[in-house]
Amino acid sequence: MRRKIPSTAALTAFESAARHQSFTRAAAELAVTQSAVCRQVASLEDFLGVKLFRRTKRGITLTEAGVSYHHQVSARLDELERDTLELMAQGGAGGTLELGVVPTFGTKWLLPRLAAFAKAHPGVNVNLAPRVRPFLFDETPLDAAIYAGDAAWPGTEAHFLMRENLIAVASPALIAPLRTLKPGSLRRYVLLQQSTRPYAWRHWFSSLQMEVENDMVGPRLELFSMLTEAAIQGLGIALIPRFLIEEELRAGRLIEVVRHAYLSDRSYYLIYPERKSENATLSAFRDWLIEEAASYRDAAGLA
Numbered sequence: 151m152r153r154k155i156p157s158t159a160a161l162t163a164f165e166s167a168a169r170h171q172s173f174t175r176a177a178a179e180l181a182v183t184q185s186a187v188c189r190q191v192a193s194l195e196d197f198l199g200v201k202l203f204r205r206t207k208r209g210i211t212l213t214e215a216g217v218s219y220h221h222q223v224s225a226r227l228d229e230l231e232r233d234t235l236e237l238m239a240q241g242g243a244g245g246t247l248e249l250g251v252v253p254t255f256g257t258k259w260l261l262p263r264l265a266a267f268a269k270a271h272p273g274v275n276v277n278l279a280p281r282v283r284p285f286l287f288d289e290t291p292l293d294a295a296i297y298a299g300d301a302a303w304p305g306t307e308a309h310f311l312m313r314e315n316l317i318a319v320a321s322p323a324l325i326a327p328l329r330t331l332k333p334g335s336l337r338r339y340v341l342l343q344q345s346t347r348p349y350a351w352r353h354w355f356s357s358l359q360m361e362v363e364n365d366m367v368g369p370r371l372e373l374f375s376m377l378t379e380a381a382i383q384g385l386g387i388a389l390i391p392r393f394l395i396e397e398e399l400r401a402g403r404l405i406e407v408v409r410h411a412y413l414s415d416r417s418y419y420l421i422y423p424e425r426k427s428e429n430a431t432l433s434a435f436r437d438w439l440i441e442e443a444a445s446y447r448d449a450a451g452l453a
Contacts, residue, residue, distance in 0.1 A: 156193075156194050156197050156198070157190075157193075159190055160190045160191070160193055160194040160197070161194070161223050161226075161227065162180065162190075162227065163176060163180065163182075163186075163187045163190035163191055163194075164190070164191050164194050164202060164219075164220070164223065165220065165223050165224050165227055166179050166180055166187075167187055167191055167203070167210070168202075168203075168212055168216060168220040168223075168224075169220075169224070171209065171210060171211065171212070172209060172210065173187045173188055173191070173210065191203065198219075200213075200215050200219075201213050201215070201216070202215060202216035202219060202220075203216055229291065245273065245274055245275075245430070245431035246274070246275045246276075246277060246431070247274065247275070247276045247277065247293050247294065247431050247432060247435050248277050248279065248291050248292045248293045248294075249276055249277065249278055249279070249292065249293065249294055249295065249296065249435075250278075250279050250280070250281035250285070250290070250292045250294070250295035250296070250297075251278050251279070251280065251281065251295065251296045252280075252281070252282060252296060252297065252298050252418075253280040253282065253373070253375075254373060254374045254375050254394055255296060255298070255393075255394070255418065256278050256280070256296070257375075258393070258394045258395075258396075258397075259393050259394065259446075260278075260296070261278075263442055264276060266438075266442075267435065267438050267439075270438065271434055271435075271438075274431055274434065274435070276435065279292065281295055281297070284297070284299075284300075284303065287305075287306070287422075287423045288423075293422060293426055293429065293431075293432055294420060294421065294422035294426070294432055294435075294436075295420075295421050295422070296311070296418060296419070296420055296421075296439075297418070297419055297421055298314065298416045298417070298418050298419075299416055299417075301417075301419040301421060303421055305423060305424055305425075306421050306422060306423055306424060307421070307422060307423075307424055307427055308419045308420070308421045309419060309420045309421075309436060309439075309440055310417060310418075310419055310443075311417070311418040311419060311420060311439065311440070311443035312393070312417065312418050312443050312446060312447050312452060313413045313414070313416070313417045313418075313452060314391045314413065314414040314416045314417065314418070315391060315392045315393070315411065315412070315413055315414075315450065315452060316350070316354060316389045316390065316391055316392075316412050316413075316414050317389070317390065317391075317392050317406050317408075317410075317412070318336070318354070318387055318388070318389055318406065318407050318408045318410070319381055319387065319388055319389075319390055319395065319398075319399070319404040319405060319406055319407060320339070320381055320384075320386070320387040320388070320404065320405065320407050321381060321382055321383070321384040321403070321404065321405075322402065322404075322405050323384055324339070324384045324386075324387070325339075325405075325407055329405065330405075330406075330407055330408065330409060331407045331408055332408070333355070333358050333360060333408050333410070334360070336362065336387060336407075336408070337362055337363075337364060339386060339387050340368050340369070340385065340386030340387070341364065341365065341367065341368040341386060341387055342368055342369055342371065342377050342380050342381060342385060342386040342387060342388040342389075343366065343367075343368045343369065343370045343371070344370070344371060344372070344374070344377060344389070345370040345371060345372045346372060348366060349366070350389050350414070351365040351366065351389060352365045352366065353414070353415075354389055354410075354412055357410070357412050358410065368386055369385065369386065374390055374391065374394050377389075377390055378390060378394070378395055378398060378404070381404055382398065382403050382404060387407060391414075392450065393446070393450070411451075413452075418443075420436060420439055420440070422436075
C-alpha cells in the first residue's frame, strides 16, 4: 500500500520557511528561488488540506496547525538527517547505540572504558545522553539506559551492574595532620549534603549504629561532581561512590577519612525495552558492559 507521505522537498521547504518565518530566507537557505519555496509549501497545504501559513502584508505567520506540524516535521527531519549521516559515516557497516546514562557515572566510569569496546567493535558508535530520572523509551530515541535505582520498568529487561559503595572523603588538608578519623569525630566537621539524597549521611551513620545530630546539616549540592570539587576545595567531608573518585584518590586530592565499607540502597542497571533484546548492536554492548562491571566488582571486592 502506498504511504500517504508528502515529498521530502515539500517538507524541507515548509520546515525552513516555518523556522525563518519567511519564504525569502528559506529560499536563500535552500539555494532555490522564492517562488519554488512558495510552490512547495502550496503543494504541501493542498496535500494536507490544511493551511499552514497565514499570509499578511508583513509576510507570513504559522497557523495553529502549522505550529504543531512544524514541531513534528522538524523532529522527523532531524532524525532522518542523523540516520543518513551515520549510515554515510559507517559505509553501511556497524551500527549506533543511543544510550541514556547517569551523567557522572557516564563521565567517570563508563567513558574511560569505552575505548576498549570501540576497539573490539570498530563499526559501532555509542552516543551518550544524560538521564537522571525514569522515562518511557517510546518517548525517546534511546535504545537503552544505565540507571541507578529501581530496575522494575514495565516492558523492559534489566541487567545488574554494581551496587553503590559510598565512602566518606575529604581533602587531606582539611583533617591534617591526621590521615583518618574515628566516625564520631565527623561531628566536628562540615558534612557536605547531596540535595537529592537528604538522608545519605543519616543512613551511613546508622550503618555504624550511630546517631549524629548534624547529619543533615551542611551545604547542599545536587551532583556528585559538585560534591567532589567541594571536598577537594576543603569545604567539608562528602559521601561519594568510590568508582566516581578513583582518580582523585590515586592522586591524593581526596582521602578516605573513615575506613568503612557501606553499600547504599542504590544499584546500577543496564535497562532496555524487551523488543530490543535481539538487537545485535545492543547485545554486543550488553555483553561487554556486564563483563566490565563484573571485573570491576571483583577488583573492588563488591562481588
